[in-house]
Amino acid sequence: MSFAADVKNELARLSYSRPCCRRAEVAGLLRLGASMTLRAGQGLGLTFTTENAAVARKALVLLKELAPVETEITVSRFRRLKKNNSYTVRVVPGPAVEGLFAQLGLTPETMPQAGKGGALLRRSCCRLAYLRGAFQAGGSVNRPEADCHLEIVAASFQPADLLHSLLKRCGFSPGITDRKEEYVVYLKEGDAISDFLSMMEAEAAVEAYEVARNVKEVRNQVNRLVNCETANINKTADAAARQIADIRLLEAKGLLAHLSEPLRETAAARLENPGATLSELAVILGAGRSGVNHRLRKLAQLAHDEGEEH
Ligand SMILES: [Zn+2]
Structure with missing residues (x-):
């Protein structure tokens, strides 16, 4: 298993005791790893995809805790020729979905390009929780023996920009760049990566x-x-x-x-x-x-x- 997968497994096993942080963690997971679905006559739903089983379970547990939404989880193999399984957690459209989105600061306008964190990220404890969620959904880190590199990949600019400013606020000097259709926020120094992992309590x-x-x-x-x-x-x-x-x-x-x-x-x-x-x-x-x-x-x-x- 890769080092990145080890880190995600470790983070997925941890849990915050404060409700505010649990909400921020799931917001980080969803903003980096989910897309909103809108079907005519059905209303809003959500699809969260990950290659990590522990992260999928984590998303499911936190979602169910926040709102009485109906969820489905599916596993598929060989997604896009990669040999890893892919886990999809789906929030089925229903009456509780709107309330869930409101709690997470997600609206069709801000998803997936959620802007600033707002109330959700006002406390420093919640900012760390959001970063932990974001790393589980979109993060990767080289094994320690290789070149120092840690990154979080976002599908659009706004969530990447938010991560960039959150990391700066925590005292890091992150870089940000675009790669194909995606945006990447990264840390390049061994000390910074070690500090980030330790801040995540991994x-x-x-x-x-x-x-x-x-x-x-x-x-x-x-x-x-x-x-x-x-x-x-x-x-x-x-x-x-x-x-x-x-x-x-x-x-x-x-x-x-x-x-x-x-x-x-x-x-x-x-x-x-x-x-x-x-x-x-x-x-x-x-x-x-x-x-x-x-x-x-x-x-x-x-x-x-x-x-x-x-
Ligand atoms: Zn908090």
Whole structure:
């Protein structure tokens, strides 16, 4: 599964306790992922489409909570040659639909090009909830090992413009661009993406992102230190990068201080000598090569156990 899908699954599992935020989240979901339907003699309806089952369920639950509307959910395969399933949540035209739209600030004129947020987004808690909904419906983020990129795609300019100003209001420096028939609001910096995920309370995603960024950063550092990139050196560098990320994780969790002296010394020596081979580390520590190897494995195991608990 992609990292973006992981993030959406995590966000879909979370829920806000305040009614105002639940309403703002569903507004974000619908403005980015839904289109309004108007059939002669039937009145207004709504169609929300997503490739993520958890997000479809989330939309359904929040919708049903807001108004006694009739809903249908359908699954179709191979939409537009893509191999992902596509889930469609439909709000069937009926007497409660108008009230639902009013609660969400949606009118035929503003949908899908909903303008400013108005009352719905007056509170800061609701602005975050709206962004969380918008990301679940139209968002995507590169896996942490790849280039830093997070985006939310909108079908028209107004919702994209609203996202752009909401993100700016939260202290980000987002970009906005058009791509084919769509508008894309994006973040390009690792720090910003990590901050966004953390603002969305996607804790597992933040942790994965931070660990991978540490590995990336240390690998770059190591690569700068060693000029000739033979396969062997890269292997050492990769191992060192992993070890350093593990040690940093233990450090961040406050566990490092509680480890035995040999483990702490080994961790410190590794941090101070990112480019050292195992044999060089052994010399620095005045210990045997296999002993040092054992300690590094132990640190990796502890970091792994710690990572799995979350
Ligand atoms: Zn709120």
